[in-house]
Structure formats: structure tokens, C-alpha cells
Amino acid sequence: MTLFNYEDLHDFHDHMKKILLANTNIEKLPYPIPPLGICLLASCLKGRYEVKVYDGVFDEGRSLVELIRSFCPDYIGFSIRNIDDVVADRTIFYIDRILSDFIRPVQQVSQAPVILGGSGFSVFPWEIMKLTGADYGITGEGEEVFPELLRCLDEGKTVNHLPQVLMKGNGSTGAITHKHYISFDAVPFSEIDHHIDFSPYLQRSVYSIQTKRGCALRCVYCTYPCIEGKRYRVRNPETIAREIEEAMDRLGKTTFEFVDSTFNEPAGHAEEICRAIIRRNIQPRLRTMGINPRNTSHELFNLMMRAGFTQIDVTPDSAAPTIIKNLQKGFTFRDIKRTALLTRMYDLPTMWFFLFGGPGETLETIEQTRSFIGLYINEEDMVLLHAGLRIYPNTPLEKIALKEGVIRPGESLFYPSPYYYSKAVPRKILDKRLKEITDIFHNCIPAAESSPSPEMVQKALHIRKEKGLTEPMFRTLLRIRRDEGRKTKDERREI
Numbered sequence: 001m002t003l004f005n006y007e008d009l010h011d012f013h014d015h016m017k018k019i020l021l022a023n024t025n026i027e028k029l030p031y032p033i034p035p036l037g038i039c040l041l042a043s044c045l046k047g048r049y050e051v052k053v054y055d056g057v058f059d060e061g062r063s064l065v066e067l068i069r070s071f072c073p074d075y076i077g078f079s080i081r082n083i084d085d086v087v088a089d090r091t092i093f094y095i096d097r098i099l100s101d102f103i104r105p106v107q108q109v110s111q112a113p114v115i116l117g118g119s120g121f122s123v124f125p126w127e128i129m130k131l132t133g134a135d136y137g138i139t140g141e142g143e144e145v146f147p148e149l150l151r152c153l154d155e156g157k158t159v160n161h162l163p164q165v166l167m168k169g170n171g172s173t174g175a176i177t178h179k180h181y182i183s184f185d186a187v188p189f190s191e192i193d194h195h196i197d198f199s200p201y202l203q204r205s206v207y208s209i210q211t212k213r214g215c216a217l218r219c220v221y222c223t224y225p226c227i228e229g230k231r232y233r234v235r236n237p238e239t240i241a242r243e244i245e246e247a248m249d250r251l252g253k254t255t256f257e258f259v260d261s262t263f264n265e266p267a268g269h270a271e272e273i274c275r276a277i278i279r280r281n282i283q284p285r286l287r288t289m290g291i292n293p294r295n296t297s298h299e300l301f302n303l304m305m306r307a308g309f310t311q312i313d314v315t316p317d318s319a320a321p322t323i324i325k326n327l328q329k330g331f332t333f334r335d336i337k338r339t340a341l342l343t344r345m346y347d348l349p350t351m352w353f354f355l356f357g358g359p360g361e362t363l364e365t366i367e368q369t370r371s372f373i374g375l376y377i378n379e380e381d382m383v384l385l386h387a388g389l390r391i392y393p394n395t396p397l398e399k400i401a402l403k404e405g406v407i408r409p410g411e412s413l414f415y416p417s418p419y420y421y422s423k424a425v426p427r428k429i430l431d432k433r434l435k436e437i438t439d440i441f442h443n444c445i446p447a448a449e450s451s452p453s454p455e456m457v458q459k460a461l462h463i464r465k466e467k468g469l470t471e472p473m474f475r476t477l478l479r480i481r482r483d484e485g486r487k488t489k490d491e492r493r494e495i
């Protein structure tokens with residue numbers, strides 16, 4: 001079923017209605033994120049509606065009311081990406097500022113229907129509908145359902161039949177199952193820089209690109225299958241390479257980031273994307289957060305290096321075989337070991353992520369992961385250590401937590417954020433053990449301390465300029481951290 005046909009875009013009305021799409025994400029760490037989702041929606045609506053994208057990342061809502069007054073939109077869409085920061089020790093709850101600095105001020109000056117969407121919204125749709133008093137909400141992807149919702153509202157039709165749509169006052173708290181998934185290849189390019197001022201992102205950020213939707217993995221704690229669906233829908237590699245080439249023509253040298261849940265799944269697609277980029281001879285700077293240890297190979301790394309990858313993230317969560325199994329990661333210890341060796345062999349800068357305290361974690365399994373980090377991970381690569389697993393609705397971890405009495409039936413998982421910790425390692429002991437690891441390995445950093453001080457960033461920028469370094473920032477920061485650590489140890493010895 002296709003709800004919306006992009007060919008119809010040109011059949012526009014005499015008087016185009018106006019839509020304002022607002023990005024409510026003000027988080028600037030680890031770097032500011034351009035609002036890819038609403039830029040895609042704006043590209044889909046082009047020609048049918050007069051669309052403006054308000055980017056709140058740097059403005060933080062300050063000029064939003066003024067914009068509403070001058071633009072007078074017929075509909076206002078808010079994108080809600082982050083709920084909280086998923087760091088148990090310092091939980092930042094983003095929704096408060098989204099309400100006070102974006103949604104409430106707008107509701108005070110405009111009668112236009114408020115429509116919500118975004119990945120964070122899709123995880124807790126009913127809670128956020130209730131809290132904001134929004135008129136409509138759309139869970140999951142918006143390229144087809146959003147234009148269709150607008151069409152129904154324009155024509156005064158009911159919207160009850162539309163998949164993924166929530167309405168004010170419907171009061172349900174049930175899970176929304178996405179019944180409708182788009183064919184991702186039919187979606188126009190986001191052309192992010194046409195919709196927002198991209199200049200602040202050129203220095204400190206990336207141009208985001210998605211190569212697929214969906215996640216077929218079954219990691220027990222993860223929300224991705226619930227947000228994007230459980231089946232992969234891949235884009236044509238040639239189209240992706242063309243999108244990068246066109247953006248490079250407009251923006252010059254910039255870093256592109258693949259924002260897929262996992263870049264190298266399903267097997268073979270990542271390789272084809274790299275080949276398509278290599279064929280164009282465009283040499284972009286590339287990075288991705290999602291390298292899964294399962295399908296890594298010499299061929300993949302060789303192609304990634306030739307295509308222009310300068311940094312990757314790898315998220316094994318654990319290197320202890322029982323925990324890998326309990327978290328349903330879908331790969332083995334051998335896969336992680338091979339991946340670590342490949343990152344060293346190709347000297348591809350890598351950020352590693354480990355997550356301690358999951359079901360079945362014991363002191364012994366922590367030791368297995370520690371020993372893996374010491375033996376196999378390149379000392380120049382950063383290793384972020386998280387403790388505690390955020391419990392999300394409709395995940396296997398929710399069921400485990402209920403069974404073990406960590407949460408009660410009916411308990412809200414929205415706020416305050418509940419975390420799961422294995423009973424075999426009390427929190428104090430886990431924290432102590434992780435502190436020992438971060439003390440021994442200068443490249444291991446607790447998630448709560450992952451933001452470097454402004455002084456350290458300044459120092460790193462200075463060194464990079466002086467030495468003409470093009471390596472990822474984290475490598476420069478790690479070296480400073482290591483040298484400062486050594487200095488402190490020497491000072492201690494002198495005393």
C-alpha cells in the first residue's frame with residue numbers, strides 16, 4: 001500500500017498552506033546534530049505546502065515565537081528526538097526544556113494544530129501527548145503519513161484510519177504498532193543545507209545520511225526495532241553515493257555520517273555503498289556510529305578505508321560470552337576479537353562502547369570484558385563505559401525487569417528513567433570495579449565523564465592546529481589525557 005505519491009507533489013493549490021517544522025533538540029554533545037528527520041519531511045512537502053524549518057539547536061527556542069508571529073503557520077510540527085541522555089549517573093531529562101522553551105510558548109501565541117513526531121517521541125508517544133496537550137502525534141517515520149495527515153486535516157476528513165497517528169484525548173497508553181513502512185528509495189534527498197543554516201555544522205558536526213531503515217537485530221534493551229521496524233529496507237547504493245556527491249558539490253569538504261542503527265547490516269550492503277562511492281572518485285570524509293562485529297571482514301575494512309572512512313563506532317556492549325548471549329547481540333566473542341584486530345590492522349580510529357550491569361553480569365564477566373579491552377583494543381582508541389541499562393517499553397529487557405521485580409506492572413518508564421542492574425553485582429561494587437578499569441587504562445572513560453573540559457578542548461584545538469592534525473578529535477583528547485595522567489603520577493611520586 002502506498003499512502004502518498006510523490007508524483008502528486010506538483011498538484012499544488014492556489015493558496016499553499018504553511019507549515020513550520022521545529023527541531024527541539026538543544027543538546028550539543030558529543031556534537032550538535034543537524035535535524036535530518038524534519039529536513040526529509042520538508043523535502044517531501046516541497047511544492048505542496050510552504051514549509052519553514054526552525055532549527056533550535058543553537059537558538060534554543062529564543063526566536064521561535066517571533067517566527068510564529070511573522071510566518072503564521074497553519075500547522076506546527078515539533079520534532080522530539082531525545083528524552084533523556086541514557087547515562088544513569090547524571091540523567092538529563094530533555095522534555096522539561098522542550099516544554100518550557102518550545103511547545104508552551106508556541107501554544108500561547110498560535111491556534112495552529114500542534115503535531116509531534118521524532119524518535120524520542122516514538123518511544124513514549126502517549127506520555128508526551130498527555131504532557132504537551134498536542135493535537136496529533138505520529139510515531140515512526142513520517143514521509144508518507146505526515147503529508148496524508150495534513151491532507152485529511154486540509155479536507156476536514158477524519159484521521160482515525162491513518163496508521164501511526166495519535167490524537168489528543170484518545171487517552172490510550174497502548175503500544176503503537178507501525179503497520180505501514182515506506183519504500184525508503186522513493187524518498188527525496190534531505191538537502192539539509194537548503195532547509196537550515198548549515199554553516200555552524202560545517203566546523204563542528206556532520207552531514208547526516210541514512211542508508212537504510214529498520215533493525216533486524218534483537219538486542220534486549222534496544223528501541224530501534226520499535227522506532228524503525230524489524231525488517232531492513234535498504235536504499236540503492238548508487239543513490240546514496242549520488243546524494244553525497246551532490247552535497248559535496250554544494251558544501252565542499254564536510255564530514256558525512258551514516259546514521260543507521262547498524263551500517264554493516266544486512267551483509268553486503270555497506271560494501272556496495274563503499275564501492276559506489278569509490279567509483280565516483282569523490283573522496284568524502286566518512287564516519288558511522290554503527291559497525292556491528294558480526295559482518296566485519298578484510299573486504300569491508302579495505303573498502304571503508306578506500307571510500308573515505310576516518311572514524312567508526314563499535315558497540316559490542318560486552319566481551320563476555322554469556323553477556324553477549326544474554327543481551328541477544330547476535331555475534332560472538334570471535335567476531336569482536338576479529339573486529340578489534342581489523343581496526344588495528346587498518347588503523348581506523350574507533351570509539352568502543354561497553355555496557356555493564358546487564359542480565360547475568362557478574363564480577364567474572366566484568367573481568368572478561370576488562371581483559372578484552374586490555375588485550376585487543378588499540379590504546380589510541382576511546383572506550384566508553386556505561387553502567388546500567390535504560391529500561392524501555394516494548395523491549396525484552398522490560399519483561400526481564402518485570403519478572404525480576406526491578407519495575408512494577410504499570411510503572412511508567414518515562415520519568416524518572418528506570419535502569420536495570422544485575423543483582424549479582426551491587427551498584428557500588430560495579431562502580432568501584434569500573435573506576436579501577438578507568439584508572440588502569442587511560443583510554444577508558446566512564447560515560448558520565450565523557451565530555452572533556454573546555455580547557456582540554458582548547459588545548460586539543462591548539463595542538464591540532466600547530467601540528468596540522470586531521471585525526472578524529474577523540475584521539476588528540478586521549479593523548480592529552482594520557483600525558484596529564486602521567487604527569488599526575490610523576491608528581492605523586494615526587495611528593
Ligand code: B12
Pocket residue numbers: 025027028029030031032033034036037038040041076077078079080081082083084085086087115116117118119120122123137138140141142143146206207208210223224227228257258259260261289
Ligand atoms: C544516529 C543516532 C545518534 C548519533 C547521531 C549522529 C548524527 N549525525 O545524527 C549519535 C551517536 C551522535 C547519537 C547521539 C545521541 N543519541 Co542517538 N540515536 C541515533 C539513532 C540511531 C538514529 C537517529 C536518526 O538520525 N534517525 C534518522 C532520521 C531520519 O530519523 P528521525 O530523526 O527519527 O526522523 C523521522 C521520524 O522520527 C519522523 N519525525 C521526526 N521528526 C518529526 C516531526 C514531526 C512533526 C513528525 C510528524 C514526524 C517526525 O519522521 C522522520 C523521517 O521519517 C536513534 C535511534 C533511532 N533508530 O531512531 C538514536 C536516538 C535518537 N539517540 C538517543 C540518545 C539518547 C542520544 C544521546 C542523548 C546519547 C548520549 N548520551 O550521548 C546523544 C544525543 C546527541 C545530540 N546532540 O542530540 C535516543 C533518544 C531517546 C532517548 N532515550 O532519549 C535514541 C532514540 C536511541 C535510544 N536510546 O533509544 N545518536
